[in-house]
Amino acid sequence: MLDTVRQIETPEGVSLQLHAAGAVPRAHAWLIDFGLRAFVAFFLLMILGMLGQAGLGLGMLVLFIAYWVYGVVLEVWWDGQTIGKRVIGLRVVNADGTPVTLLPSVVRNLLRTVDGLPGVYGIGLVSCLMDPHGRRIGDIVAGTMVVHVMKRRAAGQVPNEAAEPPPVPLHRDEQEAIVAFAERARGLNEARQRELGDLLEPLTGRMGNAGLRKLVAHANWLLGRT
Known part of the structure; x- marks a missing residue:
């Protein structure tokens, strides 16, 4: 039971x-x-x-x-x-x-x-x-x-990470893509998170978990957090 x-x-x-x-x-x-x-x-x-x-x-x-x-x-x-x-x-x-x-x-x-x-x-x-x-x-x-029926988690929650500006200017759609990824990444398995994060290595200069943390830091900066 x-x-x-x-x-x-x-x-x-x-x-x-x-x-x-x-x-x-x-x-x-x-x-x-x-x-x-x-x-x-x-x-x-x-x-x-x-x-x-x-x-x-x-x-x-x-x-x-x-x-x-x-x-x-x-x-x-x-x-x-x-x-x-x-x-x-x-x-x-x-x-x-x-x-x-x-x-x-x-x-x-x-x-x-x-x-x-x-x-x-x-x-x-x-x-x-x-x-x-x-x-x-x-x-x-x-x-x-x-x-x-499980209660849904609050949407739009970007993990806490010290905000850091991107190294290069980003277009609006690129900014939105980074923020969306940071909001939804926890719904993906770890391998899929790293796979997607590694695609942005030219931006973050990092691979694996370090690259994911860098993306979250950029998302926090784009959201105006300090």
């Missing part, structure tokens, strides 16, 4: 940490969604029951939407979150960290029938406990996972 972290590196060299949700927070989100759907369906069925046979047919449609359509629609068009997942702070994503799309969402929701066997999500619970990323059968087949 413990949450785990899945480390993914994108083709651009950016390291992503997906904090996989365990069985407990997922169960809480499911209970919220189930209670909400049950309440709405019960209320609508009471009203539709007054319409006779026509109301019965509409009632079956309501139950179908509540059970099958609810999850897919919200996951695809509401940033991977049902109401229960949003309350708990969870999100469905593809296994590579990209937003979940229609087909994977349909597959994972259809396979709830399997995960629900033999009752009260027995198979799904066993799968969540055995899988290193807390996935039920539907997630494994669909190539999805449920992760915690």
Whole structure:
């Protein structure tokens, strides 16, 4: 039931940490969604029951939407979150960290029938406990996972480094590129940081970590820091 972290590196060299949700927070989100759907369906069925046979047919449609359509629609068009997942702070994503799309969402929701066997999500619970990323059968087949929504770090944070002016005048776009790199470098793995920093060795006169520190110093100076 413990949450785990899945480390993914994108083709651009950016390291992503997906904090996989365990069985407990997922169960809480499911209970919220189930209670909400049950309440709405019960209320609508009471009203539709007054319409006779026509109301019965509409009632079956309501139950179908509540059970099958609810999850897919919200996951695809509401940033991977049902109401229960949003309350708990969870999100469905593809296994590579990209937003979940229609087909994977349909597959994972259809396979709830399997995960629900033999009752009260027995198979799904066993799968969540055995899988290193807390996935039920539907997630494994669909190539999805449920992760915690992590608070984003404040944007535009250049590391502290004594400000130093560039050795040569820079055009505006060059200044913006240096500041942008200093702001985003911590989102890249160390090898990718050094690789990009080494490209600016003619400006910094340094390679490796020394070159990176020099770039940060130039960024701080361009931002008017002392």
